[in-house]
Amino acid sequence: MAKAERIRIYDVARVAGVSVATASKALNDTGRMTDATRQRVKQTAAALGFRPNAMARALTQQRSFTIGLLTNDTYGRFTLPVMAGINEALVDHGVSVFLCGIEDDAALAALHVDAMLDKQVDGIIATGKRIDRRLPVDLSGLQVPVVYAFTEGPDDAVTLVSDDEQGARQATEWLLGRGRRRLAHVTGPQSFASVTARARAFSAVAGADAAIVYGPWSEAWGHEAVAQFWSSDATRPDAIFCGNDQIARGVVDALRERGVAVPEDVSVVGFDNWEIVAAATRPPLTTVDMNLKELGREAGRLILELAEGKPVEPGVRKLPCKLVVRQSCGGDALAPRNKGEALQEV
Amino acid sequence: MAKAERIRIYDVARVAGVSVATASKALNDTGRMTDATRQRVKQTAAALGFRPNAMARALTQQRSFTIGLLTNDTYGRFTLPVMAGINEALVDHGVSVFLCGIEDDAALAALHVDAMLDKQVDGIIATGKRIDRRLPVDLSGLQVPVVYAFTEGPDDAVTLVSDDEQGARQATEWLLGRGRRRLAHVTGPQSFASVTARARAFSAVAGADAAIVYGPWSEAWGHEAVAQFWSSDATRPDAIFCGNDQIARGVVDALRERGVAVPEDVSVVGFDNWEIVAAATRPPLTTVDMNLKELGREAGRLILELAEGKPVEPGVRKLPCKLVVRQSCGGDALAPRNKGEALQEV
DNA sequence: GAGTCGTGAGAAACCGTTTTATCAAGCGTG
DNA sequence: CACGCTTGATAAAACGGTTTCTCACGACTC
DSSP states (O other): OOOOOOOOHHHHHHHHTSOHHHHHHHHHTOSOOOHHHHHHHHHHHHHHTOOOOHHHHHHHSSOOSEEEEEESSSSOTTHHHHHHHHHHHHHTTTOEEEEEEOOSOHHHHHHHHHHHHHTTOSEEEEEOSOTTOOOSSOOTTOSSOEEEESSOOOTTSEEEEEOHHHHHHHHHHHHHHTTOOSEEEEEOOTTSHHHHHHHHHHHHHHOTTSEEEEOOSSHHHHHHHHHHHTTSGGGOOSEEEESSHHHHHHHHHHHHHTTOOTTTTOEEEEESOOHHHHTTSSSOOEEEEOOHHHHHHHHHHHHHHHHTTOOOOOEEEEEOOEEEOOSTTOOOTTOOTTHHHHHHHO | OOOOOOOOHHHHHHHHTSOHHHHHHHHHTOSOOOHHHHHHHHHHHHHHTOOOOHHHHHHHSSOOSEEEEEESSSSOTTHHHHHHHHHHHHHTTTOEEEEEEOOSOHHHHHHHHHHHHHTTOSEEEEEOSOTTOOOSSOOTTOSSOEEEESSOOOTTSEEEEEOHHHHHHHHHHHHHHTTOOSEEEEEOOTTSHHHHHHHHHHHHHHOTTSEEEEOOSSHHHHHHHHHHHTTSGGGOOSEEEESSHHHHHHHHHHHHHTTOOTTTTOEEEEESOOHHHHTTSSSOOEEEEOOHHHHHHHHHHHHHHHHTTOOOOOEEEEEOOEEEOOSTTOOOTTOOTTHHHHHHHO
C-alpha cells in the first residue's frame, strides 16, 4: 500500500476552483465570501480528506495546541488520575499533552522544559507527588503560562490542590455520625503539610483530646499503631481515621488478627481511595477520595484559558474531597449525599 | 518582568554579521565555511541564548521530533514503567512524547490518532494492559511507523512483549532449586494468553502432575485457592507459584492465617514485581519482574530507528523477565546471577 | 451617468527555519 | 593572461498554512 501523500490546502483550493486564501478562510469560518463558496470548499476538503498541518498552522498563529505536563511522580498514583483529567479536558479542544517525567533531577527537568519551549507549547502544567514540595526547576518568568496542580508553586502562581482539611473533616464527622465517640487518627510523617492539615481538621471535629499518632506511610505502621493503642484498655478507640489507605489496611489487618471486628467493634476510614488497596482490604475501606481527576480537569481548563489570553486570578484553589463509602464503617444508612455518585466512580 | 521576545536565527545572523543561510548551516554543522565563521556564529547563538523554533524546523525537515504514545491502560501499572522507559530512550534525542489515554473507546482513539497525525508525529507506540488484546483502532497503513509494546499488533508489525514462559520457567526452577518438590500454580483466568504461557512453562519444569488452578486476578482468589489445597492433606503443596502479586499476597495472608509458615513450610513466588504489593506482603514477595521499563526503552529505540528510515525486521520480540528475590522463599543462598542487579532495582 | 459603497475573492507577505542554486573571489594551470 | 576549479558565503525558494491588503464588480444614490 503506497503511502498516500498528505493533501494540502493547495490541493483543496485547486479542486474547489478557488485561491488558497479563500480556501483557508472558508475552512476557518473567517473572512467574507458567498455561503455557496464556503460550502463548496468545505465539501471538497471533506471529500479529499484534508487535514491541516498543525506545524504550519502553529507557525503563523501563535498557538501550537500543545501543552507540557511536568511531573516528578514517575508516575504514581497521584499523577495518574490528574493526567487523565487533564487529557479529558483538553482533547475536545484539539490540544495534545507532552508528558515529561523528571525524577527530582534538576538537569533532566531543565532539559525537558527547554524541549517543550522549543516546541512552542501553549502552557505547562506542573504536578507532583506531594502538595507541599516544589519541582526541582524554576518555571517562573517563562513566556508561557504555568499551572501548578498537586504541587507547590510560587505565591503569585495559579495553583490547584485538594482540600485536605475538608476531606478530613468529612471523614471525622462521618465517624461521629455513626455513633463513634472515641476517635483516633493514625497518619503519616508530621513533615507533610497534608498530614498537619488533616490532623488539624480531625482535632477540630473530634475534640482536642482525641489521639493522633504520626509515623511512616506504610501498612507496617498501621499494625504498630494498633499494637500501641491496644496495649492498654484505656487507650482503645472505637473509630480510627487513617492518613492513607495503606495505613488503614495495616490497621484493619492488625485488628482482625487481634480478633477485633471491623466494623462492628471499630470503624476505620482511609484516605486516597486507592482502589487497589481500598477494595482489597477485608472489609473494603470507606475512604476519602481527593478527586484528583477533577483536579486535573480543572487544571486543563485553566491552562486553556491562560493560553487563550484570558485573565485567571492567581492564588491557591482548593478542590473538595469526597467520602467513598464501603464497608469498613458499617452500614451506610447515614451516607452523605454524594454517596451514590461516589460509589459509581469506584 | 517583560516577556523576552524569543530570538530567531535572523537575530543570530545579524549579530554575527552573516546571512541567515550561513547561520543555519553553521549551527547544524552542514555546508561549507571557514571554521572561524562557524565558531563565531555558534558563539553568538550561545551568547544570545538562541533556541530554534521546532515548528519551523519540522516544516522543512521531515521530522517533528515528536512521537505519540497510545494506551488503553489509564494508566495502570503496566503502562507506567513502559512509558518511563520510552521517555528515557527518547529524551536524549530531543524527542518528546504525546501521551494519549484511550479507554477502549474507538472514537476517542481515532480522535487522538488524527490529532497525532496532524501534529506530524514521527511515529506511534501502541501499548496496553494486556499482551493478547488489540487497541480499538487500526494503526496499519498509516504514513508513520508503529511499534506495539505489550499489546497485540498485526502479524507484519514490530511487536515487543515480555517472555512469560521464560519468566515462569525461571520462577519454577528457583523453587525446585530451593529443594521444593510439591509445586502448585495459582493463576489468573485461562482466557489470558499470559496465563496459558506461564502455565505451560510451569508444567514443563515442575512436571505434568503439578497442580494448576485458574481464577480471577485477586487477593480473594489467593485465599480461596489455599482453602482448596488445604482441604485435604494429600493436596498440600510446599511451594506455590502465583500468576500475579495480588494472588500471591492473598496466598501468603491465607497461609499465615492458617498457621502455615512462609517461607519455612511453604515457599511463594509472585509475578509482576508490583512494588506496592510485593514489598508490603509479610514476608515480602520473591517475584518475577517483567522488565517493562527495558521493554519501553527498546520500543523507544525501535521507533527512533524506524523514524530515521532505518529498516527494522518485523515480528514479535520477546524480552526476558528476571526474578527479584525477597523473603517469601527463604534465604537467598542460591540466588540467580542477576540477583544483585534485581535487588538494586527494588 | 458619475460617484460612492459594500462585497466577494485573490495576490502577496509572513511565520522561522532549511536547502538549493547562484555567485564572487582566489588560485593554480597551460 | 584567459580559463576552469575550488571555496566561502549569500539570495531566494521552499515548507504549509494564515492574514493583510488590494481590487474588480455590481448596486445604490443623487
